[in-house]
Amino acid sequence: MISRKMMGCGFIGRSAVRAALVALLVLAAFGGAGTECATPASDPGSIVSGSQSVKVGTKAFQVNYVRVDLGDPRVRLRVVLGQDRVGGTEDLLSMAARAGAQAAINGTFFNAYVDGPYKDPVGTLIRDGEFVHRGATGTVFAVTDGNEVRMEPARFKIVGATNGLWTWPGNWYAYWINRTPTSQNYAGIFTPARGRRTGATDGVSVVVRDGVVAAIGRGEQEIPEDGCVINFQGSEEGLAARFAVGAAVEYKVVMSDGSDRTGFWGRVSQGLGAGPRLVSGGKVSYSAESAKAEGFTEAKILSMSSARSGLALTKGGDLLAVTCAAATMAQFAQVMQALGAVEAMNLDGGASSGLVYEGKYLTKPGRALSNALVVLVDER
Numbered sequence: 001m002i003s004r005k006m007m008g009c010g011f012i013g014r015s016a017v018r019a020a021l022v023a024l025l026v027l028a029a030f031g032g033a034g035t036e037c038a039t040p041a042s043d044p045g046s047i048v049s050g051s052q053s054v055k056v057g058t059k060a061f062q063v064n065y066v067r068v069d070l071g072d073p074r075v076r077l078r079v080v081l082g083q084d085r086v087g088g089t090e091d092l093l094s095m096a097a098r099a100g101a102q103a104a105i106n107g108t109f110f111n112a113y114v115d116g117p118y119k120d121p122v123g124t125l126i127r128d129g130e131f132v133h134r135g136a137t138g139t140v141f142a143v144t145d146g147n148e149v150r151m152e153p154a155r156f157k158i159v160g161a162t163n164g165l166w167t168w169p170g171n172w173y174a175y176w177i178n179r180t181p182t183s184q185n186y187a188g189i190f191t192p193a194r195g196r197r198t199g200a201t202d203g204v205s206v207v208v209r210d211g212v213v214a215a216i217g218r219g220e221q222e223i224p225e226d227g228c229v230i231n232f233q234g235s236e237e238g239l240a241a242r243f244a245v246g247a248a249v250e251y252k253v254v255m256s257d258g259s260d261r262t263g264f265w266g267r268v269s270q271g272l273g274a275g276p277r278l279v280s281g282g283k284v285s286y287s288a289e290s291a292k293a294e295g296f297t298e299a300k301i302l303s304m305s306s307a308r309s310g311l312a313l314t315k316g317g318d319l320l321a322v323t324c325a326a327a328t329m330a331q332f333a334q335v336m337q338a339l340g341a342v343e344a345m346n347l348d349g350g351a352s353s354g355l356v357y358e359g360k361y362l363t364k365p366g367r368a369l370s371n372a373l374v375v376l377v378d379e380r
Contacts, residue, residue: 046068046069046072046074046075046377047066047067047068047069047075047102047103047375047377048066048067049064049065049066049067049103049357049358049362050064050065050067051063051064051065051362052065054324054335054338054339055338056331056334056335056338057334059331061324061325061327061331061335062324062325063322063323063324063325063335063339064322064323064355064362064363065320065321065322065323065339065355065362066103066105066320066321066355066357066362066375067318067319067320068103068318068319068320068321068375069317069318070147070149070317070318070319071147071317072377074377074378074379075147075375075376075377075378076145076147076375076376076377076378077143077147077270077319077373077374077375077376078099078101078127078128078270078373078374078376079107079125079126079127079132079270079271079272079371079372079373079374080095080096080098080099080101080104080127080371080372080373080374081125081127081132081193081370081371082095082119082368082369082370082371083195084098085193085194085195086120086121086125086132086133086178086179086193086194086195087117087118087119087120087121087178087180087194087195087199087370088117088119088195088370089110089112089119089367089368089369089370090368090369091365091368091369092104092106092354092356092361092365092369092372093356093359093360093361095369095372095374096356096359096372096374097359099374099376100376101356101374101375101376102357102358102375102376102377103321103355103356103357103358103374103375104354104355104356104372104373104374104375105309105311105321105322105323105347105354105355105356105372105373106309106347106348106352106353106354106355106365106369106371106372107121107123107125107272107274107347107348107369107370107371107372107373108121108122108123108124108125108135108138108272108273108274108347108348108370108371109121109122109123109274109348109352110122110348110352110369110370110371112351112352112367112370116199117199118180118199119370120133120178120179120180120370121133121135121370121371122135122137122273123135123137123138123140123272123273123274123275124140124154124156124271124272124273125271125272125273125371126142126268126269126270126271126272127193127270128269128270129268129269130191130193131156131177131253132177132178132191132193133176133177133178133179134156134158134175134176134177134179134253135273136155136295137273137275137294137295137296138153138273138274138275138276138294138295138296139151139152139153139273139274139275139276139277139294139345140152140153140154140271140272140273141271141272141273141274141311141345141373142154142264142265142268142270142271142272143268143269143270143271144264144267144268144269145267145269146267148264148267149313149319150264151277151311151313151343151344151345153275153277153294154255154265154273155255155256156253156254156255156256156261157173157253157254157255157256157258158173158174158175158176158177158189158251158252158253158254159171159172159173159251159252159254159258160172160173160174160230160249160250160251160252161249161250161251162242162243162247162248162249163247163248164248169242170242171242172230172239172242172243172251173187173239174187174188174189174230174251175187175188176188176189177189177190177191177253178190178191178193178194180199180200181199181200181202181203181231181233183234184233184234184235185233185234185235185236186200186203186231186232186233186234186236187230187231187232187233187236187239188200188230188231189228189229189230189231189251190223190228190229190230190231191223191228192223192224192225192228194223195223196222196223197220197222197223198220198221198223198229198231199220200219200220200229200231200233201219201220202218202219202233203218203219203231203232203233203234203236203237204216204217204218204231204232204233204237204240205217205218205219205220205221205229205230205231206229206230206231206232206240206243206249207221207222207224207227207229208224208227208228208229208230208249209224209226209227210226210227211227211248211249211250212246212247212248212249213243213244213245213246213247213249214227214245215245216240216243216244216245230243230249270373272347272371272373274345274346274347274348275291275294275296275345275346276290276291276294276296276301276329276345276346277290277294277344277345277346278310278312278329278332278333278336278337278341278344278345278346279312279333279336279337279341279342279343279344280343281342281343282315282337282341282342283337284330284333284334284337285333286329286330286332286333287330288302288303291329300349300350301329301346302329303328304328305326305327305328305331306326306327306349306350307323307324307325307326307349307350307351307353307363308322308323308324308326308327308329308332308346308347308349308353309321309322309323309324309346309347309348309349309352309353309354309355309363310322310324310332310336310344310345310346310347311344311345311347311373312336312339312340312341312342312343312344312345313341313342313343313344314339314340314341314342315340315342320336320339320340320341320344321355321373321375322335322336322339322355323353323354323355323362323363324353329346332346348369350366351365351366351367352365352366352367352369353365354369354372
């Protein structure tokens, strides 16, 4: 027999009926007891939170979640950066409050144990249509301004031009956006999303203001508010010869095959790359082999048990932001399927696993975070 409690949820009228029906459906899918609450300040059908014990095999997993109705035109998703810059870290609750969000979940992996001011993210990050970090592994969660959502193993590359020439001798390329150089050979772009400084202490740095080369120097340079700094190191320094003070400079992020981002990827406003993929077409798609194909090699992804965070899409078009007590990735995939996921992917976990709803923690991370996905509800 399934028991059910709704304590202090403030449901009223038809919204109460809808929320109760949602709750019963959740219970039916979860196969356990739990709670689900909606804030009185918003339509309970738009965003609700809950907790649940989900049984997979003989083991039960404690789950916290936020369910978001992506069909509500008031709902928006947004990527938020720690300290509002790539490489910064901040408390998840603080990020949610600063963004004015009703809910937030931790985002992609980041270099949490690196000393210094830059704890760079690992996955792709797209904020307000701008690539603020380029990743090269995993699955990308992406959403348009109209709340069209996809989870895909999308890969991108950066190509550039000088004086309008996208082919030799005017073309150039970069591997990274807003990423601290960690190898001898490097080609990267630093935009205002990085903050004031690049963190690149070596190589040739091309300073671009308002689409024109303003200066060429070495190492650390201040990032213009209306431009970027392009840094070349090691074997890539030869590319700097294609730039001259006064030259026009532009770049774009294209698909990995060199084609322009059109269709859905041309409309994406927010994106967050993490992974691995857990559920596809309603079926568990995770395996150690599939994770390796996405570029994951560490035991904490492939075999170990840890606190987990993830995103899921349901058949009805809702988004689930989920945190789960210690589970292997295979177990977490089954948990997500049990929650009704048609599509699901993993996010950063362990001490990063965190979930906020209405200014309070449902799951508190053990550290400051690099980035988050937040849920905003516009007043209309």
